[in-house]
Ligand SMILES: [Zn+2]
Ligand SMILES: [Zn+2]
């Protein structure tokens with residue numbers, strides 16, 4: 038920030054128009070005003086931070102800001118968390134400040150707050166220089182001289198990590214480019230192994246796509262609340278799709294929230310597991326592989342993960358698997374809706 042110029046502060050009202058004969062009297066007052074201005078501007082960003090922070094987590098919002106009908110602010114992750122929480126408890130979501138009901142339709146974005154927050158100064162975590170929040174990420178990832186970088190010879194095994202401004206000096210002296218092929222071959226082999234592993238699921242899917250019997254379904258699973266034990270107030274929560282047919286059989290998908298916890302609503306760490314279940318009788322065991330994907334109405338990206346099970350009358354339920362979501366916010370985003378949408382591609386692998 039630029040230093041205040043030596044001149045008088047810009048007059049904001051007629052009271053600063055001081056007649057010259059009273060100048061001696063007013064001089065200390067002007068100085069005092071200058072000091073006050075500085076103190077105020079030092080604290081203004083902190084005061085604004087206190088006013089514009091999320092009412093739930095008390096952090097400054099990173100992206101979208103929502104407000105209840107009385108104007109209390111919530112950051113997007115806290116807002117979806119509140120909606121998901123209420124959905125799991127089968128209650129209406131309320132503002133933590135004033136208890137007014139909040140929903141996707143009754144709460145609104147607050148663009149002025151979003152823009153103001155993005156202009157507030159914040160410190161680079163590497164060099165402690167101060168930038169407006171909207172340009173901080175770019176600075177920290179691309180231009181900060183103190184950001185952590187690797188050596189350009191990391192691909193042949195150099196483990197060096199250091200501040201960006203030291204990278205050129207390190208690379209000039211780095212021993213790795215002068216190593217022989219025999220020295221780096223084991224590093225390259227390990228890289229190849231990891232790349233193959235990452236590709237394996239795509240190759241498997243490509244193979245499966247040439248199978249004769251393939252089907253895909255939009256799984257729209259609505260939340261069901263079932264008593265866990267009748268004598269307790271604890272409920273077992275699960276989502277269940279309506280029955281769908283595939284390969285001449287009837288199936289459903291169930292999804293559970295925090296399946297391994299006794300009361301699934303009592304945790305802010307959430308995970309969704311899902312389970313494919315055969316609902317009709319079968320004479321022969323059905324070898325099936327499947328893949329869950331974001332469907333046309335889905336909100337969250339899923340990582341590619343193939344699952345397999347031999348379905349029979351004795352084993353109609355596939356073991357539950359975690360829905361391969363990219364991050365925790367996606368879990369709450371899915372749970373804040375009435376239904377979870379995803380697409381299930383199924384391959385019949387038995388003859
Ligand atoms: Zn928050
Ligand atoms: Zn409120």
Ligand SMILES: [Zn+2]
Pocket residue numbers: 161162163164165166176177181182183184
């Ligand atoms: Zn920096």
Ligand SMILES: [Zn+2]
Pocket residue numbers: 188189190191195196197207208211212213
């Ligand atoms: Zn190096």
